[in-house]
Amino acid sequence: MNAPQHSSGSVGVVAPQKAVFDAPLLLxxxxxxxxxxxxYETYGSLNEARSNAVLVCHALNASHHVAGVxxxxxxxxxxxxxxxxxxxxxxxxxxFVIGVNNLGGCHGSTGPMSPNPATGRRxxxxxxxxxxxxxxxxxxxxxxxxxxxCFAAVMGGSLGAMxxxxxALAYPERIRxxxxxxxxxxxxxxxxxxxxxxxxxITTDPDxxxxxxxxxxxxxTRGLRIARMIGxxxxxxxxxxxxxFGRLLRRGVPGFDFDIDFEVESYLRHQGDKFSSYFDANTxxxxxxxxxxxxxxxxxxxxxxxxxxxxxxxxxxxxFKSDWRFAPARSREIVRALLDNRxxxxxxxxxxxxxxxAFLMDDPHYHGALRAYxxxxxx
Amino acid sequence: MNATDQALLAARPxxxxxxxxxxxxxxxxxxxxxxxxxxxYLWEARQAPxxxxxxxxxxxxxxxxxxxxxxxxxxxxxxSVFRDGSFDYVLLSETLQTIHRTEQLMRxxxxxxxxxxxxxxxFGHWQARLQLLLGRMxxxxxxxxxxxxxxxxxxxxxxxxxxxCRRLGTRIEERLVLHAGRPVSLLxxxxxxxxxxxCTWT
Numbered sequence: 001m002n003a004p005q006h007s008s009g010s011v012g013v014v015a016p017q018k019a020v021f022d023a024p025l026l027l028x029x030x031x032x033x034x035x036x037x038x039x040y041e042t043y044g045s046l047n048e049a050r051s052n053a054v055l056v057c058h059a060l061n062a063s064h065h066v067a068g069v070x071x072x073x074x075x076x077x078x079x080x081x082x083x084x085x086x087x088x089x090x091x092x093x094x095x096f097v098i099g100v101n102n103l104g105g106c107h108g109s110t111g112p113m114s115p116n117p118a119t120g121r122r123x124x125x126x127x128x129x130x131x132x133x134x135x136x137x138x139x140x141x142x143x144x145x146x147x148x149x150c151f152a153a154v155m156g157g158s159l160g161a162m163x164x165x166x167x168a169l170a171y172p173e174r175i176r177x178x179x180x181x182x183x184x185x186x187x188x189x190x191x192x193x194x195x196x197x198x199x200x201x202i203t204t205d206p207d208x209x210x211x212x213x214x215x216x217x218x219x220x221t222r223g224l225r226i227a228r229m230i231g232x233x234x235x236x237x238x239x240x241x242x243x244x245f246g247r248l249l250r251r252g253v254p255g256f257d258f259d260i261d262f263e264v265e266s267y268l269r270h271q272g273d274k275f276s277s278y279f280d281a282n283t284x285x286x287x288x289x290x291x292x293x294x295x296x297x298x299x300x301x302x303x304x305x306x307x308x309x310x311x312x313x314x315x316x317x318x319x320f321k322s323d324w325r326f327a328p329a330r331s332r333e334i335v336r337a338l339l340d341n342r343x344x345x346x347x348x349x350x351x352x353x354x355x356x357x358a359f360l361m362d363d364p365h366y367h368g369a370l371r372a373y374x375x376x377x378x379x
Numbered sequence: 380m381n382a383t384d385q386a387l388l389a390a391r392p393x394x395x396x397x398x399x400x401x402x403x404x405x406x407x408x409x410x411x412x413x414x415x416x417x418x419x420y421l422w423e424a425r426q427a428p429x430x431x432x433x434x435x436x437x438x439x440x441x442x443x444x445x446x447x448x449x450x451x452x453x454x455x456x457x458x459s460v461f462r463d464g465s466f467d468y469v470l471l472s473e474t475l476q477t478i479h480r481t482e483q484l485m486r487x488x489x490x491x492x493x494x495x496x497x498x499x500x501x502f503g504h505w506q507a508r509l510q511l512l513l514g515r516m517x518x519x520x521x522x523x524x525x526x527x528x529x530x531x532x533x534x535x536x537x538x539x540x541x542x543x544c545r546r547l548g549t550r551i552e553e554r555l556v557l558h559a560g561r562p563v564s565l566l567x568x569x570x571x572x573x574x575x576x577x578c579t580w581t
Binding site: 336365372375376 | 436442444448449450451452462
């Protein structure tokens with residue numbers, strides 16, 4: 001990743017915090033979590049009016065670690081560090097920025113690796129399936145705890161953007177701006193199909209044990225690795241992959257064997273290995289389900305305009321032409337529904353080459369637009 | 380009027396005519412809105428809220444900076460995201476001549492808006508006629524591009540545009556012809572360099 005434009009400071013060393021909630025949380029599935037913890041980080045400071053808070057929601061594999069570095073890992077900046085910091089497009093000199101690890105996660109919030117109070121053992125495969133709606137409800141409790149009645153903005157890319165959109169529907173009076181980036185109002189059959197292949201890779205791994213692999217002292221690494229490789233293909237555009245790897249041969253000549261021939265194979269294997277070393281398979285399964293189930297229009301007979309009628313926020317919707325996972329046409333469905341409701345709305349369909357992952361990159365028009373948008377948000 | 384507005388109106392004399400025709404509080408859609416200057420002016424002068432449509436990345440970012448609603452789309456793809464009659468005015472300011480599917484876009488504008496306001500450089504202006512007579516493609520303040528680099532693909536005269544309106548069955552409610560920012564009443568198709576029309580469905 002390139003250094004961000006107009007780059008300035010990092011938020012520096014940050015320490016994750018934890019909030020414990022004792023009141024039970026009723027989930028969309030009908031299950032109840034008796035109590036839960038959320039891991040979160042904050043950057044900048046909350047103003048006196050408590051009106052400058054921005055919630056940054058994470059997508060599939062990220063966490064509450066949005067910006068800055070942890071003292072013990074100075075070489076691992078947060079996942080959106082090119083956007084969030086002093087003088088950066090989401091300027092922590094002006095805004096109080098919050099990152100939360102979602103429920104069911106594996107970075108500190110309550111999830112499958114946490115102890116199940118009913119058994120005293122880890123939840124494992126028994127941890128309930130959580131949804132975007134559940135995440136937003138949990139985030140709202142954290143907002144209550146931090147004394148934030150209304151967010152200046154809630155933003156996210158991809159699955160994070162679904163949370164930003166749902167915030168505007170579930171808590172219309174608690175969010176002034178919603179930034180919905182590289183997203184979709186619902187997954188297509190093809191999107192779900194990719195998720196299902198990833199889930200099958202995990203659940204058919206002999207080390208999976210119905211999600212109770214912690215007790216057995218094993219990890220379904222093979223499945224998780226393949227799931228990540230499949231996911232990664234959908235995050236990049238054909239063009240970007242070709243530009244990055246082409247048909248370069250690792251050994252200069254074809255090996256006529258099944259070792260690594262092409263550079264792209266090496267890249268995917270590396271991504272798979274890296275991911276399976278730190279991410280939890282049970283969390284991955286649940287996150288793909290949260291994606292599949294998200295469909296705010298479903299309760300309105302498929303009418304997205306009716307579903308979005310509750311929203312009061314101003315919207316910035318952004319898509320990228322090279323994104324085929326959640327293509328611009330999907331964002332335009334959201335745009336159309338917001339226009340039907342006469343919402344304050346801007347829509348960018350940018351010519352960035354990065355594919356779905358373009359939302360994490362620092363294309364000058366993209367970051368220029370986000371910077372301009374945040375500069376116009378009153379605190 | 381502040382200094383920015385004065386500079387804006389000097390640069391774009393059609394803006395004042397458009398603002399005069401837009402009723403206060405009306406909903407406007409500005410196609411090919413550039414940096415959103417007209418929308419911002421309409422908001423400040425007429426409290427008319429609206430959306431702009433623009434294709435260029437840098438212009439769209441400028442719109443966001445100007446705090447106007449902008450939708451990044453290609454006008455050539457039609458206006459399918461907008462419902463029938465969802466705007467009081469659809470504006471096309473000095474953009475008509477760059478559109479390939481002119482007739483389709485005009486129909487779409489009349490579908491989406493109650494009224495349509497269109498401005499364009501008049502190819503019938505005497506300077507253009509004279510340059511053609513002397514054997515060259517016209518280049519002027521209103522038409523600043525050489526033939527090989529112009530974004531203009533469908534230039535027309537006042538008479539040509541009025542023919543198209545007849546063909547589409549639209550009624551011309553008002554017309555203002557300008558040169559150097561001043562109204563032209565004598566032989567407008569010869570002495571006018573910029574035309575502004577307000578049209579409705581008959």
